[in-house]
Amino acid sequence: MRFFLPCLASVLLPVVHASPPDRDAATLYAHLCANCHGTDLQGNKASSLIDPTWRHARDDAGLARIIRQGDRKSGMPAFAAALNDAETRALVVFIRETAKRRIDPAVHQARALPSGVQASEHHAYRIEKVVDDLDVPWSLAFLPDGHLLFTQRTGGIFVARQQDGLWTTRPVAGAPPVWVRDEGGLFSVAVPPDYATNGWLYLTLSDPGPEDTGNTKLVRGRLRDGRWTDQETLLEAPRDSYTSLGVNFGSRVVFSDGYVFFSFGERGQVGQAQDLALPNGKIHRLLPDGGIPPDNPFVKTPGALPSVWSYGHRNPQGLAVHPKTGELWETEHGPRGGDELNYLRRGGNYGWPLVTHGMNYDGTPVSPLTEKKGLEPPVLHWTPSIAVSPIRFYTGDAFPRWKNHLFLGTLGQQELRRLEVKGDRVIHEELILKSLGRVRDMITGPDGCLYVALEIPGPDTPDYIVRLVPAP
Ligand code: HEC
Structure with a gap:
């Protein structure tokens, strides 16, 4: 049995993002961005995108903005016509992931347990x-x-x-x-x-x-x-x-x-x-x-x-x-990005999959939205x-x-x-x-x-x- 509340219908309508699989973030990056920013984001004609010192894009919203609107003065093209909002969001996640991998290579092995006294802010x-x-x-x-x-x-x-x-x-x-x-x-x-x-x-x-x-x-x-x-x-x-x-x-x-x-x-x-x-x-x-x-x-x-x-x-x-x-x-x-810490409220809608800071594992977008009125935002979120x-x-x-x-x-x-x-x-x-x-x-x-x-x-x-x- 399925039942959709009429008063919440706008929130509950299933989101369909018919991005074809060949429009995942890595493929989009390779086709549209790699020429200028380098195949592994290290920079080419244009600046590196894994450098933590951003000129235009201070946060995720700023990153999405410059991808959409470009920057005529510096030569960054606008991609609003080529990418929908969800694909733009997926590219932001992709850039964040790649940068993180460079700074902090994925951990595959655990260290042995340290012996001796360990220090922390309040207690040893x-x-x-x-x-x-x-x-x-x-x-x-x-x-x-x-x-x-x-x-x-x-x-x-x-x-x-x-x-x-x-x-x-x-x-x-x-x-x-x-x-x-x-x-x-x-x-x-x-x-x-x-x-x-x-x-x-x-x-x-x-x-x-x-x-x-x-x-x-x-x-x-x-x-x-x-x-x-x-x-x-x-x-x-x-x-x-x-x-x-x-x-x-x-x-x-x-x-x-x-x-x-x-x-x-x-x-x-x-x-x-x-x-x-x-x-x-x-x-x-x-x-x-x-x-x-x-x-x-x-x-x-x-x-x-x-x-x-x-x-x-x-x-x-x-x-x-x-x-x-x-x-x-x-x-x-x-999913890929968008881990959350939430404070739970009675009857709250925490938004999955209508809003998320992440994208699908194959790099295709889940939603163009990271927040929406009426949906509970996370207290903290992590991407990647x-x-x-x-x-x-x-x-x-x-x-x-x-x-x-x-x-x-x-x-x-x-x-x-x-x-x-x-x-x-x-x-x-x-x-x-x-x-x-x-x-x-x-x-x-x-x-x-x-x-x-x-x-x-x-x-x-x-x-x-x-x-x-x-x-x-
Ligand atoms: C024609 C070359 C070109 C292409 C293609 C291009 N860019 Fe850029 N981009 C630039 C230039 C030039 C800048 C300005 C930064 C600089 O001085 O190198 C820039 C800046 C940016 C910035 C801001 C960097 C900062 O320091 O704040 C982001 C983010 C960015 N580009 C993402 C993308 C993405 C994502 C794509 C693919 C969808 C893309 N760019 C495609 C040339 C390009």
């Missing part, structure tokens, strides 16, 4: 390995008894605990089967605040469907004698929407104010993030048992899924709750992509000057960043870890240490969980 720390020999640890959680729960993307829930200084890990029996394909598998495990009274744990996964397909799903269950039991499905997609595409599952689960929030990626079905009748490309808000809170924003909207809290999301792999205010923050992977993934607020006492700061992990750029937020803004940012591995999750431990799940790139490289321990 050491990095200790906690659990080794893993295969993409995806999510971390702590039980009230101090045991560390984690998932591996290829399946399996594990419990790790420290005894006499040594960490031991055992798998939980009876973990649900998952559809392991590309990005798909087992995702988040989360412990709700009232765990002690009822024992429920929440789990998100790519559920195996018919004929080698899968889709994102939210379940809860209990741990009893080392077994996963009592599983209940809380939110799943209609069977006929299961797809063989192994991308954009989203899939974090967090708790705020007695509600369960769950991020569901658009699954590569681009326009569906705007369709309120479908679960993909949405953040959902549920009661702890999967019921619908009566004050959800779309409960009275005919045809809309009543669980939807916000929509227009692409691949929301990060979801975090501010420990003081209960407000929600979200990260999502853009940093592959932004988990976010989590630090809540411990071991690093007092990090308290309530938002930690943000990236995959491609292998970074852990610390963000200070105020209201819906980011007021300061610091790079904490770089090139130690793809950051899949982080969490404050009962000891106040910051635990970080690292995926080490490479075919046979074991992945691990580390913790940042305060150092004098």
Whole structure:
């Protein structure tokens, strides 16, 4: 069932950009620009476009403007007649990507863990390995008894605990089967605040469907004698929407104010993030048992899924709750460029794919627009992509000057960043870890240490969980 709201029809109409595939950004650049600016943007007759010192184009809008309008005095032709706005935007992304690659070559390998005391703006720390020999640890959680729960993307829930200084890990029996394909598998495990009274744990996964397909799903269950039991499905997609595409599952689960929030990626079905009748490309808000809170924003909207809290999301792999205010923050992977950090508002439309700072992977444009009235703009966005993934607020006492700061992990750029937020803004940012591995999750431990799940790139490289321990 599809249902478009009449009052939002202008926003919801599918965008069609019929750019033929031979008009991707690299091809356009080669045909229209390379002659003057050099085949690899290093400059030829005209100036280099990877030089960070721009004469005309200070920001993205300025870049687009000079491409459209040219500059008669300096000899830069106007391309408004040859390129539509979306293609111009794609060229801007292409120029930014190429420049970034020059300045900061893509990281393919991770460095070994540094030993000794590491410095940062507020705190010195050491990095200790906690659990080794893993295969993409995806999510971390702590039980009230101090045991560390984690998932591996290829399946399996594990419990790790420290005894006499040594960490031991055992798998939980009876973990649900998952559809392991590309990005798909087992995702988040989360412990709700009232765990002690009822024992429920929440789990998100790519559920195996018919004929080698899968889709994102939210379940809860209990741990009893080392077994996963009592599983209940809380939110799943209609069977006929299961797809063989192994991308954009989203899939974090967090708790705020007695509600369960769950991020569901658009699954590569681009326009569906705007369709309120479908679960993909949405953040959902549920009661702890999967019921619908009566004050959800779309409960009275005919045809809309009543669980939807916000929509227009692409691949929301990060979801975090501010420990003081209960407000929600979200990260999502853009396509090529256009990664976002969002502040979530009730009923908000976050714009994918109507507006984006990115372009398609083949270099063809997604949208000419990076913003539009009525669509929520990101708080921060990154082009080229940093592959932004988990976010989590630090809540411990071991690093007092990090308290309530938002930690943000990236995959491609292998970074852990610390963000200070105020209201819906980011007021300061610091790079904490770089090139130690793809950051899949982080969490404050009962000891106040910051635990970080690292995926080490490479075919046979074991992945691990580390913790940042305060150092004098
Ligand atoms: C006929 C030669 C020519 C062609 C073709 C051309 N440019 Fe230019 N472009 C120039 C010149 C000349 C300038 C002025 C800068 C300079 O002094 O070299 C310029 C400036 C620019 C600037 C501003 C640089 C700055 O420092 O602010 C951008 C961005 C740019 N061009 C992008 C493009 C793109 C994208 C294309 C292809 C769609 C393109 N140009 C095609 C000659 C050309």
